[in-house]
Each structure stands twice: as C-alpha cells, then as structure tokens.
Amino acid sequence: MVHVEIAAEELFAIGPLIVTNSMVGALLASIVLLLAARWFTRRAAVVPSRGQSILELPIEFLAGIVRGTGGKRWRQFAPLIFAIFLFVLTANWLSLLPGVGTIGLWEGEGEHRILVPFVRAGAADLNFTLGLALISFVAFIAFGLRANGLRGYLKELLVSEPAYMTPLLTPIHLISELSRVISLSMRLFGNVFAGEVLLATMLALTTATLLVLPLAFVVPGVFIMLELLFGLVQALVFALLSMTYITLAIAEHRQHGSDDHHSGEAPEQGTAAANGAA
Amino acid sequence: MEPDQGDDRSRPPANWGVAFDLGLRLGISVILGVVGGLLADGWLRTSPIFTLIGMVLGIGAAMYTIWDVARQSMRR
Numbered sequence: 001m002v003h004v005e006i007a008a009e010e011l012f013a014i015g016p017l018i019v020t021n022s023m024v025g026a027l028l029a030s031i032v033l034l035l036a037a038r039w040f041t042r043r044a045a046v047v048p049s050r051g052q053s054i055l056e057l058p059i060e061f062l063a064g065i066v067r068g069t070g071g072k073r074w075r076q077f078a079p080l081i082f083a084i085f086l087f088v089l090t091a092n093w094l095s096l097l098p099g100v101g102t103i104g105l106w107e108g109e110g111e112h113r114i115l116v117p118f119v120r121a122g123a124a125d126l127n128f129t130l131g132l133a134l135i136s137f138v139a140f141i142a143f144g145l146r147a148n149g150l151r152g153y154l155k156e157l158l159v160s161e162p163a164y165m166t167p168l169l170t171p172i173h174l175i176s177e178l179s180r181v182i183s184l185s186m187r188l189f190g191n192v193f194a195g196e197v198l199l200a201t202m203l204a205l206t207t208a209t210l211l212v213l214p215l216a217f218v219v220p221g222v223f224i225m226l227e228l229l230f231g232l233v234q235a236l237v238f239a240l241l242s243m244t245y246i247t248l249a250i251a252e253h254r255q256h257g258s259d260d261h262h263s264g265e266a267p268e269q270g271t272a273a274a275n276g277a278a
Numbered sequence: 279m280e281p282d283q284g285d286d287r288s289r290p291p292a293n294w295g296v297a298f299d300l301g302l303r304l305g306i307s308v309i310l311g312v313v314g315g316l317l318a319d320g321w322l323r324t325s326p327i328f329t330l331i332g333m334v335l336g337i338g339a340a341m342y343t344i345w346d347v348a349r350q351s352m353r354r
Contacts, residue, residue: 171339172335172338172339173342175307175311175339176303176307176342176343176346179303179310182306182310183299183303183306186306187299241296241298248350
C-alpha cells in the first residue's frame with residue numbers, strides 16, 4: 001500500500017528540539033553546499049577548467065537573470081537570491097538520490113505498519129518552505145524600508161489614495177501582501193510533496209504484479225527525470241519571485257518618492273526591471 | 279560587468295515567476311480573508327458578520343492583486 005506521510009516524521013529529540021527526517025534532508029543539503037563552496041573556492045581559477053565551467057553554468061544563468069532584471073541594486077540582494085536558489089535546488093535534487101525516502105525503520109503493527117525514512121526531501125515539510133518564504137518576506141520588507149525609510153514604507157502600505165478609501169483598501173493591501181508568503185511556501189511544498197507521492201505511486205503500481213514488473217525499471221525512471229526538471233523549475237521560481245518582490249519593493253517605493261518630491265531624477269533601472277519582471 | 283539592457287537574451291524567464299504566482303495568490307487571498315473572518319467571529323461570537331466581511335475583503339484582495347500585476351505590466 002502506498003503511504004506518504006504529509007507531516008515530516010520525528011526521528012529523535014535533542015531536549016525540546018524534535019529532529020525530523022525532513023530536517024536531516026535540509027541539513028544534508030546545507031552540508032553539500034558548504035563542502036562544494038569550500039572545494040570551489042580552493043580550486044577555482046580565473047581561466048576555468050571544464051569542470052569549473054560546468055559548475056559555474058547555473059550560477060552564470062541565474063546571474064544573467066538577476067543582472068538583467070534586478071535593477072542597479074542587484075548586487076545587494078544577488079547573494080540572497082543565489083543562496084535561496086542553490087539551497088532549494090540542492091535539497092530538491094538530493095531527495096531523488098537512492099535511499100532518500102526508502103531507507104528507514106518500520107514502525108507500527110499490522111496494517112498500520114509504516115516505513116519511517118531516515119532522510120526525506122527538505123521541501124516536503126511545510127516548515128522548511130515557510131521558513132524560506134519568511135526569510136524572503138523579511139528581506140523584501142527590509143529592502144523596502146532601506147529604499148524608502150520607515151515613514152515612507154508605512155505610508156505606502158497603510159495609506160491609500162484617495163484617503164477616504166484607506167479603511168477599505170488597507171486590509172485588502174495587507175491580505176495581498178500576506179498572500180505572497182503563503183503562496184511562496186505552499187507552491188514549493190505542494191510540488192515537492194506531490195512529487196514524492198507520484199514516485200511512490202508509480203513504484204507501487206509497477207511492482208504490483210509480476211506481469212508489470214519489468215515496467216518498474218522504466219516508469220519510475222521517467223518520473224525521476226521529470227522530478228529533476230521540476231526541482232530546477234521550482235528552485236528557479238522561488239528565487240525569481242523573491243527577487244521580483246525585492247525589486248518591486250525598491251522600485252515602487254522609489255517611484256512614489258520621486259512622484260511626491262518631484263525630484264526630476266531619471267527613472268532608475270530598477271523600475272523598468274521590476275516592470276519587466278511583472 | 280553591467281548587462282546590455284537592450285539584449286533580451288540576458289533576462290529570459292523572469293516573467294515565469296509572476297505567472298506561476300498570480301493564480302495561487304488569487305485563491306490564497308480569498309482563503310485568508312475567510313479564515314480571518316471565521317477567527318474573528320469565533321472570538322467575538324458575531325457569526326457570520328466577520329466571515330462575510332472577510333470574504334468580501336479576500337475577494338477584493340484577489341482583484342487588487344490582479345490589478346497590481348496588470349499595472350506593473352502596463353508600465354512596461
């Protein structure tokens with residue numbers, strides 16, 4: 001019977017801290033990234049080798065996007081966007097390795113006997129995706145505050161034009177802002193969790209009888225290839241949306257500021273970039 | 279190195295994100311409004327007044343989201 005638990009399973013507890021198998025997955029992704037960064041900084045050369053060029057490909061790809069759409073201030077938030085992209089990508093792809101989600105301990109009795117894997121996809125736990133979305137949200141607010149100051153930011157968020165519409169429009173604006181966090185977290189969680197369920201279902205279907213057993217060597221492989229693609233797309237979408245929100249926060253506020261003060265400044269590239277992104 | 283702003287190849291799929299985002303945010307806005315209204319009603323024992331208000335605000339927030347994204351696109 002196919003069984004994929006929606007909540008991450010508890011492995012052990014260190015005092016009040018409960019360690020789940022998704023946390024182990026996220027921790028492994030962090031370790032892989034740290035080791036890769038250490039290796040890369042020691043071996044990187046100005047004239048890249050073939051291996052270095054291959055490793056630099058995804059970074060160059062994302063750097064091109066961030067440079068092109070991030071406005072003049074792209075260097076300020078590029079490290080955050082790169083970190084989010086690489087972390088989500090590594091966590092997603094690690095979850096497709098053999099043994100992840102399949103090696104663990106059997107718990108329960110009879111029909112309720114289930115396998116609790118030692119490692120599971122980090123993003124298959126809503127806590128992981130919500131945490132990342134909150135980091136992105138805080139960064140988005142921080143860049144908005146930095147670009148416009150506290151007063152300007154609150155004015156943009158809480159005061160509407162015309163002023164008599166403020167009691168109606170402020171809650172609408174707040175709901176719309178909050179929906180960004182939930183949308184970011186739910187999309188990543190939904191896609192990764194659905195991928196886990198899909199792979200488990202395909203494996204169960206193809207190993208159900210001897211007649212279809214040969215398919216077990218082909219069908220899950222096709223879906224794993226698809227999951228590789230989805231992992232990349234979801235990491236890209238999460239990073240791009242975070243960048244879009246930050247760019248919009250900077251560009252929108254600056255534009256309102258220049259409208260208010262009639263400063264006559266030439267429109268910043270960030271405004272055009274944000275518009276392009278939207 | 280600064281990018282060549284005239285070269286569209288240097289910024290390929292930035293629009294994907296917003297396209298992925300918009301549909302989900304419409305639904306979430308309505309759900310947020312309704313859940314907020316239900317919680318307020320449960321707390322103040324005024325059911326179903328705040329649920330209805332929350333639903334209207336949620337639908338309004340969904341429309342605002344569409345308008346906001348459309349406004350950004352039209353400025354392009």
